[in-house]
Amino acid sequence: MSDPLEKIDVLVATLKELRLHMGRLDLRVGDRHLNSQLYFSLANACLRNRAVLLYGGMGANKTTLVNLLGSAFTGLDFDDVENLMVSGHPEQTEEKMVGFIDPRQWSSSGGEAIEVLWTPWSRSNWKVINEINRFPSGKQNIFLELLQKRKVNYAGKTLNVGDTCYFVTMNPDFSSTYPLDEALLDRISVSVPAIQPDLLGGLALAERNEEIRELAKRLPRFGAEEFEALPRLVAEVDLDNQVELAVVSLIRDFTLCERAPGYDKSQLSGTKPSRGLCAGCHYFNNPEVCCWQVDEALSDRVRQDLRAYTKSMALLTGLADADTKIEVLRAIAPYVIWHRVSPNRSVLERPPYYGARRLEYVRDLVEKSINRTLNERGDMNMIFSRAIDGEISFKEAARELAGYDDPIACLDYIPALEQMG
Amino acid sequence: MSLKGFMKEAYKGKAREKRRLKTRDGDFVLGFEDFVQKVGDRPTWSEVEKLAPSDEKLLFGLIKTGPRAKKHDQIVWGFLSSLVAERIPEPLMLPAMDFAGLELRKGTIILDGGRGAHHVGEKMSGGRIVVKGEAGDYLGQEMAGGGIVAGSCGDYAFRKMRGGWGVVLGRAGDYLGLGNRGGRIVAKERVGSRTGWLMESGRICVGGDAGSYLGIMMKGGRVLVKGEGGAAARAGWRMRGGAIYARGYGPEVGAGKVGGKIYRRRGP
Numbered sequence: 001m002s003d004p005l006e007k008i009d010v011l012v013a014t015l016k017e018l019r020l021h022m023g024r025l026d027l028r029v030g031d032r033h034l035n036s037q038l039y040f041s042l043a044n045a046c047l048r049n050r051a052v053l054l055y056g057g058m059g060a061n062k063t064t065l066v067n068l069l070g071s072a073f074t075g076l077d078f079d080d081v082e083n084l085m086v087s088g089h090p091e092q093t094e095e096k097m098v099g100f101i102d103p104r105q106w107s108s109s110g111g112e113a114i115e116v117l118w119t120p121w122s123r124s125n126w127k128v129i130n131e132i133n134r135f136p137s138g139k140q141n142i143f144l145e146l147l148q149k150r151k152v153n154y155a156g157k158t159l160n161v162g163d164t165c166y167f168v169t170m171n172p173d174f175s176s177t178y179p180l181d182e183a184l185l186d187r188i189s190v191s192v193p194a195i196q197p198d199l200l201g202g203l204a205l206a207e208r209n210e211e212i213r214e215l216a217k218r219l220p221r222f223g224a225e226e227f228e229a230l231p232r233l234v235a236e237v238d239l240d241n242q243v244e245l246a247v248v249s250l251i252r253d254f255t256l257c258e259r260a261p262g263y264d265k266s267q268l269s270g271t272k273p274s275r276g277l278c279a280g281c282h283y284f285n286n287p288e289v290c291c292w293q294v295d296e297a298l299s300d301r302v303r304q305d306l307r308a309y310t311k312s313m314a315l316l317t318g319l320a321d322a323d324t325k326i327e328v329l330r331a332i333a334p335y336v337i338w339h340r341v342s343p344n345r346s347v348l349e350r351p352p353y354y355g356a357r358r359l360e361y362v363r364d365l366v367e368k369s370i371n372r373t374l375n376e377r378g379d380m381n382m383i384f385s386r387a388i389d390g391e392i393s394f395k396e397a398a399r400e401l402a403g404y405d406d407p408i409a410c411l412d413y414i415p416a417l418e419q420m421g
Numbered sequence: 422m423s424l425k426g427f428m429k430e431a432y433k434g435k436a437r438e439k440r441r442l443k444t445r446d447g448d449f450v451l452g453f454e455d456f457v458q459k460v461g462d463r464p465t466w467s468e469v470e471k472l473a474p475s476d477e478k479l480l481f482g483l484i485k486t487g488p489r490a491k492k493h494d495q496i497v498w499g500f501l502s503s504l505v506a507e508r509i510p511e512p513l514m515l516p517a518m519d520f521a522g523l524e525l526r527k528g529t530i531i532l533d534g535g536r537g538a539h540h541v542g543e544k545m546s547g548g549r550i551v552v553k554g555e556a557g558d559y560l561g562q563e564m565a566g567g568g569i570v571a572g573s574c575g576d577y578a579f580r581k582m583r584g585g586w587g588v589v590l591g592r593a594g595d596y597l598g599l600g601n602r603g604g605r606i607v608a609k610e611r612v613g614s615r616t617g618w619l620m621e622s623g624r625i626c627v628g629g630d631a632g633s634y635l636g637i638m639m640k641g642g643r644v645l646v647k648g649e650g651g652a653a654a655r656a657g658w659r660m661r662g663g664a665i666y667a668r669g670y671g672p673e674v675g676a677g678k679v680g681g682k683i684y685r686r687r688g689p
Contacts, residue, residue, distance in 0.1 A: 241431035280458065286451055378428075378436025385425040 004226045004233065008042060008316065011072050011220050018215045019208035021065050022201035023194075029317050029331040030324055040192045040335060041066060043312035044165055045073050046230040049150055050308060051166035051187065053132075053339065056194030062169040063130050064212060070126045071216050073165075073227050078216035084124045088134030094142060098122050099154045116157040123159070129168045133177040140184055143168075147187040163231070169194075189305040190332070191339035193359060237311040237320045242374070243329050245381070247306045249373040249408060250333060250366065253290040254341065255297035256407045258283065263411040265297035274344060283407060288372065290365045291407055294341040305336045330370055338362035372406075380404045384413045394421035450474050453483050456501075457494045464493065466524050469500040480505055484515065499523030499540070506530045506548060517541070519557070522550045525567060542569045545585070558594070561587050564604065576613070579606050582623060595632065598625045601642060614653070617644045620663060634658055636665045639681065647686075657683045 015021045015038070023035035037054060044052040054062040063085070070081040086097045099118040121127060129143060146152060147166065152159040168188060171177060185191075197205060208215070239247075257265040259277055271277045278284040278292040285292070309332045314320045319328055338359045349355045380401055387397030394417040401409045401417070428436060450456050450472075459472050474480050484501045499520025506513040506528030515521060517532035525545040532541065532552045539557035542550045545567045552560075552571035560578040561569045566585040571578075573591035580596065582604040589597075589606075595613035598606050601623040608616075608625070614632035617625050620639040630648035635656040641663040646652050651669030659677040666684045675683050 241427050242433070245428070245431040285455055288451075374432075378432045381428045381432075382425065382436045385423070385428045388424045391425070 002226065004222065004229050005315065007220050007222060007226065011069075012038065012042070014219055015068065018218060019204050020068055020212065020215055020219075021061055022197045022204045023061070024198050024201065026195060027331060029313060030319060030322075030327040032317055034317070036192050036335065037062070037065065037194050039313065039316060040190050040309075040332075041069055041167065042316055043309055043332075044167065044190065045069060046234050046312045046315060047308055048163035048165065048231050050189040050305065051147055051168055053168045053170055053188045053191040054194045055170050055172075055191055055339075057172060057196070060194035060196050062194045063128070066128050066167040066169065068212075068216055068219065070128065070167075071221075072219045073222045074124075074126050075221045075223065075227075078213045081126070081128075084121050084126065085128040085130050086121050087130040088132055090134075090136055092135060092139065094139075094154065097142065098152050099157075099159070101155055114155060114157070116154050116159075118152070118154075118159050122152050122161065125162060125164045127161075127164055127166050129166070131171060131177075132168050133170050133173075133180050135178065137178050137181060140178070140181055144181065144184045144187065147184070185339050186299060186301060188339065189301075190309060190335050192335055234308070234312045234315055237315050239307060239310060239325060240323070243310060243325050244307075246326060246329055246370050246373050247303055247310075249377065250306070250369045251298045251300075251303050252408050252412060253369040253372075254294060254337070254365075256411045257291050257297075258407070258411060263415070265291070265295075266299070274342065288368055289407060290369055293344045293347060293365060294362075295344075296341045298337065298340065302336060302340065306333055309336060326370070326374070330367065333366045333370075334359055334363040337366065377406065377408065380406060380409045380413070384409075384417070387417055394418075450479065450483065453494075453498070456483055457497050460493075460497050462493065464497050464500060466500055466503075469497055470504060473501060473504055477505070477508055480508070495519045495540075496523065499543075502530060503528075503545075503548075512551075517552060517554065517556070522548070525550065537575060539575070541571075542567070545569075555591075560589075561585070573610075579604065582606070592629075598623070598644075601625075611648065617642070617663075617665075620644070631656070631667065633671065635667070636660055636663065636681075639663045639665075645686075657681065 021038055023037050025033035025035055027034045027036035027039055040052050044050060056062060067078060067081045071078045074081065097119060099116045099122055102115055102117050105115060150161055152161055255265050256263050258281055261267040272295040273292045274295050281292065283289045283291055306329065310325060310329045313332050314325050314328045319325060341362065343358055343361045348361055353361050383397050383400050386392045387394050398414050398417045401413050460468060484498060484505055500523055502515060502521050503523055503525040507526060512529040512531050514531050514533060517538040519538050520540045520543065521532055521538060522530045522542045522545055525542065525548045527548045529549045532538065537555050537557035540559045540562065541552060541556050542561045542564060543559060544563045546565045547567040549567060550569045554572045556571040556574040558575040558577050559580060560571055560574045561582060562577065562580045564585050565583040568585055569587045571589050574589050574593050576594040577596045577599060578593055579587050579601065580599045582598065582601045584603045586605045589608040592610045593608040593612040595615055596618060597608060597612050597616040598620055600619045602621045603623045605623060606625045609628040611629035612627050612631050615634045615637050616631050617636040617639050620642045623642045625644045627646045627648065630650040631646045631652040633653040633655055635652040636644050637658045639660045643663060644665045646667035649668060651667040652671065654671035655673045655676055656667065656670050657665050657675040657678050661680040664682045664684065666686050668686050
């Protein structure tokens with residue numbers, strides 16, 4: 001078996017050489033500039049049971065790229081991978097996507113149990129859901145169940161789909177699209193804007209004079225063993241304590257709310273920051289604090305996704321053993337979070353966001369949270385740690401922490417110390 | 422591993438176990454909007470002074486930004502403008518806005534770029550305020566010291582003045598010097614009606630003509646009108662003290678007068 005990581009490097013180079021993907025270098029990881037659409041798709045291919053959403057206008061190479069990667073990683077022909085994909089439209093049914101009962105069973109005399117013929121898409125470990133927002137809202141629930149339980153149910157039968165790579169594509173809101181359910185969005189691990197190629201990319205694409213399916217045959221192919229080795233390689237990547245702390249603090253920064261029950265924003269119903277909840281709050285309008293700038297809390301699923309994609313991206317970018325995995329977290333975190341939260345409209349509408357740059361908005365919040373954790377929270381974290389480890393009394397620690405104007409100190413640490421004391 | 426060990430590793434030994442430096446000095450102030458929320462419903466000089474950042478740059482930043490639609494916010498901004506003017510050696514240049522120079526004690530404020538800001542220099546006890554252009558109503562209200570120069574002004578200018586001086590280079594509105602108990606006012610052009618109403622002390626000098634009811638019910642002080650037309654009707658109505666000097670008067674001059682003197686000036 002050859003080194004799967006080397007093969008991925010060859011795959012990236014070949015995609016570029018054959019002019020099959022010429023995206024902008026819009027993702028900066030440490031000092032490397034990468035294309036987010038390609039590298040998040042590759043990172044997802046190295047993981048299992050996570051979904052990456054490619055979001056963008058028509059012709060941004062979303063579906064083709066995913067199918068090209070599917071062809072390379074599964075070893076199938078490009079056409080076969082295309083046939084595996086399910087596409088959204090109102091007439092799409094569960095029977096067409098998931099499976100159907102073999103009609104020949106009705107004519108058989110025996111009393112055997114009903115057999116379901118599962119579709120190739122159901123059985124595949126490379127599942128592409130094309131244009132998910134063209135599925136009516138009710139039909140989107142099929143994917144909710146699939147992403148939640150990793151199982152497909154039909155006619156009382158269950159298919160355990162096993163470890164699978166999920167890819168989803170989506171257009172912006174058009175006349176024939178439907179809104180995506182928030183619960184389904186939360187189960188999508190990463191959302192990546194698929195941006196049209198720039199001028200140089202366009203010129204490079206003009207040099208392509210063969211059909212994509214013909215060029216796809218020249219891509220390197222992964223054997224089953226190599227493909228299965230990728231999640232193991234990701235699992236071997238260790239995250240240092242700095243990254244772990246930054247991840248947990250990031251989740252808490254988005255989740256804590258002084259006015260919510262249990263200081264937990266996910267408990268809010270009806271009222272929320274964008275509906276005046278924060279008026280007069282001590283933290284309101286403080287640009288360094290995240291709580292009032294987004295309506296939603298982040299679930300533990302986000303923490304798992306942040307860890308998984310940090311590991312996967314570190315592996316792909318050769319930073320698996322480096323001391324700078326925090327830079328990987330900085331790079332990937334906005335893509336993990338931005339589709340799960342609603343920004344404060346009054347801030348989003350102003351420059352430099354102009355109501356349109358939601359990803360940039362979340363990127364700035366992520367940056368603030370990580371910087372605050374690394375640069376300003378050291379002392380208070382040490383005080384809390386010393387109290388937990390019994391070096392100082394809870395009372396003394398709470399008194400010292402009261403001097404810190406930080407949501408985590410005030411809403412997490414002090415209540416915890418009071419409960420323990 | 423203990424939590425402390427985890428944190429030590431996370432911060433790579435950079436985090437301190439004990440606090441050696443003060444982490445903050447007073448509350449963070451992130452902008453004018455943030456600052457006004459810390460001030461009570463009835464702002465006072467001492468409260469604003471206590472909460473204001475000691476850093477001059479931060480303080481100046483507060484008066485440069487921030488919405489001032491509410492009267493509460495305008496008053497806080499007014500106090501801050503005076504605080505900045507006191508702390509800097511050079512004149513403070515500001516756009517003319519309501520309550521600028523509120524309770525000013527020293528320093529100089531130059532207001533420019535706005536039209537008709539009200540309550541400028543209210544309750545000031547020292548320093549100088551120059552309004553380049555038109556001032557609104559209540560200019561220098563209840564001032565006890567210092568001086569104000571304005572291009573023109575609206576109604577109730579220098580109301581209840583106790584000391585200091587005011588110069589209006591153009592026209593002044595009605596009720597100039599209402600209820601004054603001291604101070605000196607010079608209005609170089611025409612003034613509106615009821616100038617010097619209920620005046621007890623101090624001086625008002627008008628370069629142009631005066632409107633009706635000049636010195637109405639005044640108890641003391643002096644009003645001098647230099648304009649060719651003099652004062653309009655009912656000058657010195659029910660006056661009880663003080664003196665009015667004018668080149669001429671309209672009808673019913675001194676009606677109901679029980680004290681004081683009304684003079685007709687002959688010279689320039």
